[in-house]
Amino acid sequence: MSSNEMPRGPIDSSRIPRYAGPATFARLPRLDEVGTTDVAVVGVPFDAGVSYRPGARFGGNAIREASRLLRPYNPAQDASPFALAQVADAGDIAANPFNINEAVETIEAAAGDLLGTGARMMTLGGDHTIALPLLRSVAKKHGPVALLHFDAHLDTWDTYFGAEYTHGTPFRRAVEEGILDTEALSHVGIRGPLYGKQDLTDDEKLGFGIVTSSDVYRRGADEVADQLRQRIGDRPLYISIDIDCLDPAHAPGTGTPEAGGMTSRELLEILRGLASCNLVSADVVEVAPAYDHAEITSVAASHTAYELTTIMSRQIAANRAAGAAEAAK
Numbered sequence: 616m617s618s619n620e621m622p623r624g625p626i627d628s629s630r631i632p633r634y635a636g637p638a639t640f641a642r643l644p645r646l647d648e649v650g651t652t653d654v655a656v657v658g659v660p661f662d663a664g665v666s667y668r669p670g671a672r673f674g675g676n677a678i679r680e681a682s683r684l685l686r687p688y689n690p691a692q693d694a695s696p697f698a699l700a701q702v703a704d705a706g707d708i709a710a711n712p713f714n715i716n717e718a719v720e721t722i723e724a725a726a727g728d729l730l731g732t733g734a735r736m737m738t739l740g741g742d743h744t745i746a747l748p749l750l751r752s753v754a755k756k757h758g759p760v761a762l763l764h765f766d767a768h769l770d771t772w773d774t775y776f777g778a779e780y781t782h783g784t785p786f787r788r789a790v791e792e793g794i795l796d797t798e799a800l801s802h803v804g805i806r807g808p809l810y811g812k813q814d815l816t817d818d819e820k821l822g823f824g825i826v827t828s829s830d831v832y833r834r835g836a837d838e839v840a841d842q843l844r845q846r847i848g849d850r851p852l853y854i855s856i857d858i859d860c861l862d863p864a865h866a867p868g869t870g871t872p873e874a875g876g877m878t879s880r881e882l883l884e885i886l887r888g889l890a891s892c893n894l895v896s897a898d899v900v901e902v903a904p905a906y907d908h909a910e911i912t913s914v915a916a917s918h919t920a921y922e923l924t925t926i927m928s929r930q931i932a933a934n935r936a937a938g939a940a941e942a943a944k
């Protein structure tokens with residue numbers, strides 16, 4: 616979108632019933648209908664990296680279906696995200712389900728193409744393996760980024776069955792590759808049994824700080840968001856959200872559920888508290904609709920992606936306004 620054009624928004628659900636027609640994210644236009652976009656919502660239907668229940672390959676489309684009910688004004692952030700910037704559905708990245716290494720390369724290249732157009736990415740997964748190629752492409756553009764990782768799991772394990780690219784290992788690989796800013800790495804929502812205490816020592820050595828799901832419960836969303844904001848500062852930030860950060864009551868449709876998780880309200884509130892951060896791209900992963908009920912998980916995921924999209928489009932609009940003010944001097 617050039618700066619003097621109005622963004623093309625979602626289909627008007629007061630004129631065309633929201634359950635009619637194909638599901639793009641939030642009923643937004645497809646990327647090929649608008650040409651270029653400020654925020655590209657892109658699906659990555661890949662789940663060959665899971666260690667337990669498969670099915671996250673269907674997550675992106677389940678989130679799109681659930682997102683039919685999103686409305687254009689976000690009162691929690693006092694913003695109309697799809698009017699502030701162009702947000703469009705860029706479809707899916709087609710990754711090889713039989714060859715993880717090739718899939719990782721494909722995802723990195725396709726994400727690089729999207730970022731190369733100037734867009735920020737809002738990715739709908741897919742299992743957590745995909746965060747590695749997404750981070751590689753983001754780091755190619757921005758340099759090492761701050762990472763805020765919401766998850767029940769550390770995902771900094773070394774290998775599974777000798778495999779380096781799995782949904783339990785993306786963030787160890789990312790630190791090893793030097794694509795993360797190790798001054799600003801945080802996990803939020805961590806809980807549940809580990810393989811051993813060493814998992815925590817290893818994770819700390821990689822540079823991560825941990826906010827457990829009990830910390831969120833005891834300290835509250837505002838205090839947690841304040842602490843995270845201070846750690847992140849004005850660094851370029853990537854947010855990766857494994858939907859299993861939520862309690863199975865809030866997200867049953869996922870592959871490796873753990874009891875004692877955050878509520879969807881806590882997750883959304885923490886994200887809103889980060890609205891001033893420089894969010895360059897984000898993902899929501901591990902939605903596995905076969906284990907879902909009444910779209911509980913995909914509704915939570917669609918609202919999560921909506922908050923993230925709102926943060927990005929507010930910043931794009933603010934940057935544009937600042938640029939215009941500078942040019943008018």
Ligand SMILES: N=C(N)NCCCC(=O)O
Pocket residue numbers: 666667743768770782783857859871901
């Ligand atoms: N859900 C994600 N991303 N990782 C879980 C890996 C936990 C395990 O199987 O040991």
Ligand SMILES: [Zn+2]
Pocket residue numbers: 766767768857859860871901
């Ligand atoms: Zn997880």
Ligand SMILES: [Zn+2]
Pocket residue numbers: 743766768770782857901
């Ligand atoms: Zn994960």
